[in-house]
Amino acid sequence: MAEDRSDRLAVLIDADNTQPSIIEGLLAEIAKFGTSNVKRIYGDWTSTALKGWKEVLLEYSIQPIQQFGYTKGKNSTDSAMIIDAMDLLYTGRFNGFCIVSSDSDFTKLAVRIREAGLTVYGFGEQKTPGPFVSACDKFIYTEVLRAKTNENEPIKRRSAADLKQDTRLVRLLRNAVEASSDEAGWAHLAATGSNIAKQSPEFDPRNYGYGKLGELIAATKLFEVDERIGGDGQSKSIYLRDRRKRS
Structure with a gap:
């Protein structure tokens, strides 16, 4: 084998x-x-x-x-x-x-x-x-x-206003959500993350002061965030949609 x-x-x-x-x-x-x-x-x-x-x-x-x-x-x-x-x-x-x-x-x-x-x-x-x-x-x-060591301060979290002014970040997130979305405009968080990795190898939510991608995306206030419970009643999945897509 x-x-x-x-x-x-x-x-x-x-x-x-x-x-x-x-x-x-x-x-x-x-x-x-x-x-x-x-x-x-x-x-x-x-x-x-x-x-x-x-x-x-x-x-x-x-x-x-x-x-x-x-x-x-x-x-x-x-x-x-x-x-x-x-x-x-x-x-x-x-x-x-x-x-x-x-x-x-x-x-x-x-x-x-x-x-x-x-x-x-x-x-x-x-x-x-x-x-x-x-x-x-x-x-x-x-x-x-x-930043994880005692000799360095943690990277400061960027505010929603700062994140929205980062045109490259906004474009990256919106393109990834759109590429991963269904007909209603909803995209699974994991699929969005995979798409981002393909576009930008250096992307890391920690560079903006956030531990996880979902936290960063929510902080931008540019996307709707929907937490859905799986068929087993226990597992959770996070879906995203560009607020501009809201009907």
Whole structure:
């Protein structure tokens, strides 16, 4: 019988472009997608610049990969990560990769992995270039992960007025609801979320201060929200409709 690879993930971290303060939130987030069978972090460990990382590697069982900087001003870490990623890809043991970096150099790697039919989860700061973000199936900004720690304040919830002024967000939500709706204009929340993920890999309600998609959508006050009880009398489903569709 073939081995089930449905939750096998390879986690590759660029230490030069990632802060150790995200590690707890990062691994908790990755656990939502599957099991981290490989956890590797790349950098020049002879450098004092990575001292903060050295203190957490043993605690979280992350394997450090030494990569000397051969030329001043050049980042050789990227090349080492890309080579390792391709070696892991060819083993056929994984169905997903987590690439942790804010560097656009990993754009082609993400594209190549997806071409092989595997899922790519990207993690990086909000300064991450758009091409790398778009190349991933799902991209999560690490500011959200740092907000979970004691050293950072939670991301402030944006008000309805602020959300309505975000034209890109409003357009994204309305397009997703419309694409997922029935003839009466009602769309299931789960189907709406799936549609949003296809349009915008970096979308995350936590970026706006909300823990769940339903909370964010309700906060915009642009949609009717209908909670329906299933035939078993216990299960609940949430449906959405653009208020402009109300007859």
